[in-house]
Amino acid sequence: QVQLVESGGGLVQAGGSLRLSCAASGRTFSSYAMGWFRQAPGKERDFVAAVSRSGRITYYSDSVKGRFTISKDNAKNTIYLQMNNLKPEDTAVYYCAARYSISSSLSTEYEYWGQGTQVTVSS
Numbered sequence: 001q002v003q004l005v006e007s008g009g010g011l012v013q014a015g016g017s018l019r020l021s022c023a024a025s026g027r028t029f030s031s032y033a034m035g036w037f038r039q040a041p042g043k044e045r046d047f048v049a050a051v052s053r054s055g056r057i058t059y060y061s062d063s064v065k066g067r068f069t070i071s072k073d074n075a076k077n078t079i080y081l082q083m084n085n086l087k088p089e090d091t092a093v094y095y096c097a098a099r100y101s102i103s104s105s106l107s108t109e110y111e112y113w114g115q116g117t118q119v120t121v122s123s
Contacts, residue, residue, distance in 0.1 A: 002026045002098045002112040009094060009117030012086055020081040022096030022114055030074040033103040035110060036081045038092035038119075045095070047065070050103040051079060059091055064090075069104070086121045093118050 008020040022034070035050040048068065050059045055072035069082040079096060094117050097110035104110070 003030075004033065004096050004098060004112055004114035006094065006096050006114040006117040009038060009119045011120045011122065014086060014088055014121055014123050015040060017082070017084045018086065018119060020083065020096075020117060021118075022079045024077045024079075024082075024098060026077070026085055029077040032098040034070075034079045035097045035099070035103065035105070035107075036079075036094060037097060037107055038090075038094045039116075040092040043092075045107050046092075047105040047107065048094070049111050050105060052103050057075075057103065059105060060083055061105070075097055083119070088121045088123045091119060091121050 003025040004023045018085040033053050037045050038048050039045040046062050049070035051070045051072045058070050067085045073078045096114045098112040099110045
């Protein structure tokens with residue numbers, strides 16, 4: 001069982017930056033690939049970024065590539081999402097997720113989810 005708690009969301013102007021954190025419980029964090037997803041009102045939950053179990057391999061959606069950076073610190077049981085040059089269309093609830101396997105961009109393949117943190121980007 002893994003429990004995930006996101007933090008770091010907030011209100012920021014377009015062009016600004018935020019860093020999201022996701023702290024995980026459990027002793028086998030290094031066995032889990034991790035992902036960030038987001039969901040805007042009235043829309044489906046979309047893939048944002050994923051990181052491998054070791055933290056060495058990362059994946060991004062085209063919409064955030066070059067602006068967002070995902071990282072994983074197995075010593076701290078935490079992943080991060082550094083978001084730069086934010087745009088109004090990045091506004092959503094951001095969720096972190098854990099998968100006891102290799103990385104994936106499919107939300108249905110993740111077993112554990114956090115409660116989400118709101119990110120709002122004003123124009």
